[in-house]
Amino acid sequence: MKIKFLITIFLISTCILLEAQERTKDTIDDQVVNVVKPYTPTISDAFKIKDTPKLNDSNMVKKKGVKYNIFSIPVASTFTPAKGKAANVDKAKPVKLYDNYASVGVGSYTTLLGEVYLNHALSNTENVGGYFSHHSSSGGIQDVRLDTNFSKTGLNAHYSQKLRDFSWKIDGGFDLMTYNWYGLAGALDDDTSAMAVDPTHTFNTFYLGGKLKFDDAIINDGSVRFRRFGDNQNSGENRFVANTGFDVPIQGETINTEFYIDYIGGSFDRDFNNTGEIRYGNITFGLSPSYQLKQDDLTVDLGVSLVFLNDTEFNDNKFFIYPNFEASYRLVDEILIAYGGIKGELQQNSYYDFATENPFVSPTLTIAPTDQRYNGFIGLKGKLSNNVSYNIKGNYYAEENKPLFKANDAQTFATEDYQFGNSFGVVYDDIKTFSVAGELNININRNFTLGFKGEYFNYNTDTQAEAWNLPDVTGSIFMDVQISEKWFAGASAFYVGERKDQQSLVGVLVTPDPTPIALDSYFDANAHLGYKINDQLSVFAKVNNMLNQDYQRYLNFPVQGIQALAGATYQFDF
8 A cells, every 4th residue: 555655656746747847848939940842753652563463263264266157159230330420510601702893883973984804814824804994974063164074094904924933914004084174263264264275184194014023032023114194285204114122141131122213204395384395304223222120029120222313304413312211119919019210212203193193284394303301200000909900100201392283373365275273283392291190990890890090281391382282181981881791881081171272363463472272171971882682793872972062172173062873793704
């Protein structure tokens, strides 16, 4: 009992002593640092089964092998597979194209229109053909005392052949034109003057020419043409033009070169005042080498034109050097293309060109070439879509000896039919011209096309008071519509702005400094409608000057009012 008591006392003492020691430690603040590190397993930590388990099954039965035997027995078959066939595609009926056509039409003012075009293949390499055209009218312009009829007739024939290395073509023909000096000046617009005038003026042209084209040679092509032009006033003009194009290889590069010879010579029986004969003639030689450089979206044409002029009448020689530079850059593919350049040329004027542009000229003209020192231009063009294209362009011309049509003075005691203020002469001046032009073309599809053009001009003359008969604004619009498979139609209109002219009355009353006369601007609208009866025959109707505008294209020369014409066209093969 005593031993148990002692043991109990010992245990209690020990516990008290331990408690006392623990309290003594608590008086000191221990710092505990816990290090936390993410666990990164390694391959060695994975538990791998190294032994392959075995199945101890007393009921396991061994599989028996199975053998298969196939007996091939031929069997007759009546099945025949169908052959493959391509699916049918609906195709439009091909349009038959004919090599020949004939067209005829009649209309108001006793208008007669006719055309015949012929082309026949003699063999695979030979073709022969011809063209005939006629357009005439009795005139019928109101409030005009003289005859206003006109007539134009042309005939052309050609022959061509294609050989292995080159092809050639020869053609020739003649033209006849008849017009009238019907525009009497106001002071002489009376019955007495009208009875004294035979206004008929007839032009005749004969020409012959040929072309030659090589497929693979240094000389690319060449052409020659001779033209004889005259009238019923004993005027005559000869012109001969020959040109060729060839390539000059230099150190692996090619220089494109053009060379031409242009001769003109002619005469008029008298000048406007009947003081003597007028003769003119000159010959020019031109050489134009050029080199084209292409790099990515940039295209540059570098060239120069060298021209030698010999005046055969005055035995005078001149030499001209003209720039021939043009560049274009694709800013945005086909959408936006910038272009510009500067060019120049010696322009050969002729009686034929003047009479074609203005058939009311008198046979008393001074013929001389025009020195176009330079023509600077810059513009933007491109496509807004696959169906819409545009072109905006600015020009600046510097021309010396530029021809201008100007009304001849009216003579009180006229002795010639063209001295009643009813004809035009040509005056020359140094003119600088600035113009801005725009063009928009819309091709929705083959059934609809629409186009607009417009241009503004500003002229700066040297000696003349005005740039005679040159308009300040021009514009045009055209449209063609295939209404259906049978019906088709179209329309066109053009606008010509104000022009200036000047005319004096010479005789008893003399106006020393006449005031320039302003010719009003005009708008001319035209339309046509056609019906296709079959592949070969179609009929049409046309209306010109639909607004019945009584405008003057030139001073004292009004035009016909509204005109209607109907006809038919027949296409055929031999």
